[in-house]
Structure formats: structure tokens, C-alpha cells
Amino acid sequence: MDFTVFAQQIANGLVNGMAYVLIATGLTLVFGVLRIVNFAHGEFYMLGAYLTYFAGTLLGLDYITAAVLGAVVVAALGVVANKLIFWPLRRDHEFTILLSSLGLALLIANSGELLFGADPKYVESPFADEILDIGTVTLTQQRVLVFAAAVAVLVAVYLFIRYSRFGKMMRATAQNPDGAALTGINIGLVHSYTFALACGLAALSGALVGPTVMIFPTIGNWAVLKGFIVVIMGGLGSVTGALFAGLLLGVIESLGGGYISLGFMEAIGYAMIIAVLLWRPNGLFSTARGLR
Amino acid sequence: MLGRRDLIAAAATLALAIPFVGPSAGALAQQPPIRIALIGPMSGTGAFEGQLGLEGAQAAAAIINAKGGVAGRKLELLNYDDKGSPEDGVSAAKRAIEQDNVDFIIGGWFSAVALSMKEVTRDKIITVMTSSQHPKVTEEGHKYLFRLNATSAMMSNFYSKAICGQIKPKSIAFMNVNDDWGRLELDNYTKLLGECGIEIKGHEFYNRTDTDFTTALTKLKALNPDAIYVAAINTSQGATIYRQVRQTGFRGKVIASAGNMNPKLVELSGNSLESVYSASPFVEDNGQPSMKPWLAEYRKSYKNEPSFIAALGAQGVELIAAGVAGTGGDPRAYDKIAAYLKANETPTVLGNVRFSDQGQATQPIHLVQVKSKQIVAVRD
Known part of the structure; x- marks a missing residue:
């Protein structure tokens, strides 16, 4: 076996996997804290990529500023979506919430097609075509950025949830919303902030992954699908689970595509879901209910 | 003696009749337009390509209409969405033929759509297939079917x-x-x-x-x-x-x-x-007489750059115009038009096109290369 190719495929897989992790983290947070299965998560990813694109082309902002602005605006949109749809429905059956999120996803995707046009677009980044040779492995700066930014953001999110006062409020809400409310935690605020954080993360991953591919209004489908595979594998509500499952999925896809057949790359994700659901229905890294 | 009811009935009949009198009286002064259905993917993943084709056809029709149309009749383009799917392509073709009574159909951007749609239009109406490359589109075509793109x-x-x-x-x-x-x-x-x-x-x-x-x-x-x-x-x-x-x-x-x-x-x-x-088959400097005016009209009206797909839309319109003009001006003389197009070379934006008996076009193809972000022809 050619070691250079093997190392390259592992590197490709780790970068793709880290992008999956970034997408899945928001999805798993929203489920863990709010008990919402949010099918519209991918659309916030799409919006992040598009807002970065428009901030770059229309406002003339540089890539990094555009990406941050995109994430902040989408986080604000997340707050609005929560206020209008998910907060009023919080006492309803889970299926009602799930279907509402599906409706929201269709609404955003179709509005996107109308507003942004169906033609593919490209998010310009100064790092996209710059090649970095790390030993025998070749990566673009953008791909290294995807990985590094994801690591930084995940560490920040982890520390935030673990040690900040607000993170403790989030965990309390996840464990028992009524109990948390009784101790004086403002549940409404926790919902809003969690949604903002999740949507901001989705948008940030869209902005980061954007320059490695082309964007069009239906890319959210891809994102939410990968996100769900990772979340189910890692355990619903588990951030550390999402980290390991995302990286695992990326590397297995890359090696499977590289050494078995590219035709199976998509199938690998689904096969892993089935295997995990049969063997550990709560996810590879799950222990009990609550945010981890 | 007329009752009130009779009066109302008479008034109602008149009111119903007026819209029918209007256009036919006007038509005496001016010939009705030649109606061309443009069936393409206007939504879904092929929407961008469909948009380009529509723009190309509209630009070509605008040029022909500005010169007085074909045999004194204007060209009218009706746009239908096939969503890139065979089912929607078939229903669009049926609607165009049965409800809107069009004279010609331009469509078949995707092979799968072309293959199903040609069965609805079979021997009924002149159908110009555009970008589809599947050999069976013309192999199993019909006597009024033409395909512009070269096969693979x-x-x-x-x-x-x-x-x-x-x-x-x-x-x-x-x-x-x-x-x-x-x-x-x-x-x-x-x-x-x-x-x-x-x-x-x-x-x-x-x-x-x-x-x-x-x-x-x-x-x-x-x-x-x-x-x-x-x-x-x-x-x-x-x-x-x-x-x-x-x-x-x-x-x-x-x-x-x-x-x-x-x-x-x-x-x-x-x-x-x-x-x-x-x-x-598309290069801008191919020396065809209709290419320059079409490029100018296209750039004036649309923000997209002229492309091969847009040129195929234009070619479809040019082909229909040439067929009608060459056979005396009756858009429903399908047998005469089809025979004429198969017997004669038709000058179009992309070059002079010849058709086989099956309706397959032979188009000039050029080797092209991207230089300074422009697609240019490579000359020997």
C-alpha cells in the first residue's frame, strides 16, 4: 500500500469529518437542550454560505469578516425562527415540532431559490487555492482553516457549556426544563441562546466549507443529512459523541471511497447508522439523558 | 312583446359575443403570430440551463420580429417548465398542443425528457430537440422530429x-x-x-x-x-x-x-x-452572419454571458423561422417544412446545419481552450 496516498486520504477524511462535526454540533445542541429535531438546520448552513457570499460580493468585505458577519446574522435569524415557531410549540407533541421544522426547511430552501437564483455560486476565499505541503500530504489552506477553526470553535463551545454560568443553565434545562424553571432559570432565554448558538455554528460551517465547493440553494439537504448521520452515531445530544462520530465518518468515507469504491461512499454513512442503531440504539457515546 | 328576461338574455349573449368579435376583427388587419412552445427546466437543478436556453431563444425571436417576423407573422414564444423530469415534460407538451394550440415545440434539454416527450409529439407537431445527446432521441424519433446537438x-x-x-x-x-x-x-x-x-x-x-x-x-x-x-x-x-x-x-x-x-x-x-x-459547437468568432446581431441582442437584454446552451435556443427559433419562410409561410404545413429542412442547409448562429433523414443535425464542432478566462477557438 502506498503510504503517501493513504496519508492523503486520512487527511482528506479528517478535514471532511471536522466539517461534519461542526454541522452536527448545532444539531445535537438543539436536540439536547430543547428536544427539537431540527430539519431546518441544513438551511441555516446554506444561509451562512450565501450570506458570506453576498457580504463578500455586495459589501466588499474580506472573507473572514464576511464569514463572521454571516454567522452572526444567521444566529439572529435562529432567534427569530425559535420565537416564531419552536417556542410557541414547545408543549406540543414531538412530531408537530419535527414537521414544523421540515416546513421551515422547505420554506427557507424555496425562498433561497427565489431570492438567490438557481445558478451555482462560489464563495471567494484567499485561502481556497493556496496549497500547503505538510510532509507528503497536500492540503489547501482553506481545508486547514476548516479543521483549525472547527477545533477552536468546538473547544470554545465545550468550555462554554462546561464552565460558564449560562452553560450550566443550558445543562440544567436539558436535564429537566421544569426543574430548571423552578430554580429561577429563564427557560425562554436558554431556548433563544441555544438556537442562536446552533444556527450560528451551522452558518459558520457553511461559510468555512463554502469555498471548497460550489453553493446552490439546496445544499442544506446535504448538510442536514450528514449532520443527522453524525448525531445518530454519536448519540443525540452528545457534543463529544458528535466529535468522534464526525471524524470517524469522514475518515471511513474517505478510506472506503479510496480503497473499496467511490460508489459506496454515500452508502457507508447509512450502513453505519443501521449498525449503530442495532448495536447501540442510543449512539456510540451515549450514557444517559442530558447534555454532554 | 319582449319581457325583461329576454332583454337580459340578449344582453348576456352580446356580452359573451363581444370578446370573440374583437380579436377576429383585429386579425383581419394583422396576421396571428406563429406560436412556439419552449419547454425547458425552469426550476430544479437544471433551472440555470433552462434560463439560458430561454434567453437565447428570446433574443433570436426578438431579432426576427424586429425585421417584420416570418412571412409577415410575428414569432410568439410560450414558456413551459418541464422541471427536468420526463413526467412534467410530457404534461407540458400535452398542454402546449391541446390547450394552447401551439405551432411548434422546442425542448428536450435533457435526454430523459426528450425520450418521453417525443412520444407525445410523435408525427403530430414539428419538435426541435436541443441539448440532449442520447442516440435514441433521433434513432427512435418521428417524421417531424429534429435534434440540434451532436450525439456523444x-x-x-x-x-x-x-x-x-x-x-x-x-x-x-x-x-x-x-x-x-x-x-x-x-x-x-x-x-x-x-x-x-x-x-x-x-x-x-x-x-x-x-x-x-x-x-x-x-x-x-x-x-x-x-x-x-x-x-x-x-x-x-x-x-x-x-x-x-x-x-x-x-x-x-x-x-x-x-x-x-x-x-x-x-x-x-x-x-x-x-x-x-x-x-x-459554440465559438463567438465563427463568422456566421446571424451570430454578431444575436450576441449583441443577448448582451443587451440579459446579464448572463452568451453560451452554447443559449445558442441552441436561438438555433431552434432560427430553424423554425427558416422552415416556415422557405415553404410559403404556413406554419402547419409540417410535411413540407420537415422535407424542406432535411433537403436544405440552414444557416444559424452556430453554423450551417444539415439534417439526416432521421432529423439528426450535423454541426461544426471546434476545439476550444480557456485563455485569460475567455473560451476561445484553437486554430491550427
């Missing part, structure tokens, strides 16, 4: 000669989409390029839903070929592949599949398409 066999015959004679890679590897067309391309070029002594290093198939191609390209790069041949129809996938070919560090030649080079692809691909070759 015609393209590969031309392009393989150009690759062997002008691009001259020593070895080649293929990156093809995993569908009928992608597999056909691989078979054609493996055979044709092998015959002229180019070493075939290997191939990878990717899926139509893939968004990341680094895994496949890493494998191809490891084969160390002189050139990588990319067969991609979809513009967004194509642009990602061309970028990622360079991003994986491949520095050899890149050859793009025939018929799939367009300004949007160049725009999206940045510098990675620079000096990449392709084959295309």
Missing part, C-alpha cells in the same frame, strides 16, 4: 482526433460521472485514445450527488497521468472538480469533456480552468 459519438470522434493531434498527452486518466453518459464517454475515449497510442492510466466514477471529489482525485493523481479527463455535465459539480484537481496539487494537463464548457463554469472555476481544453 459525433463529439467523441471529433474530440479524440483533436486530443491525439493537438493536445498530445502521453498518458491520461478519467474522472467521469457515474451515469449512462459518463460510462459511454469512458468506453468511447478509452478506445479512441488508446488507438492513437495514449496510455490509459485508469479511471474513477463519481456520483451525481457528490459534493467533494478529493478522495477520487487523490487516487487519480497517484497514478501520475500526463492529463486528467473530466466528464461533468452539471456546472456546479464541474467547477468543484476543476478547482479540486488543482487543489490536490495536480499540475498536468486537464481536458474537459466535449460540449460542457460554458462561461459560468469558467467564472466559478477561477484560475483552475486556465488553458483547459474542450470541444464545443
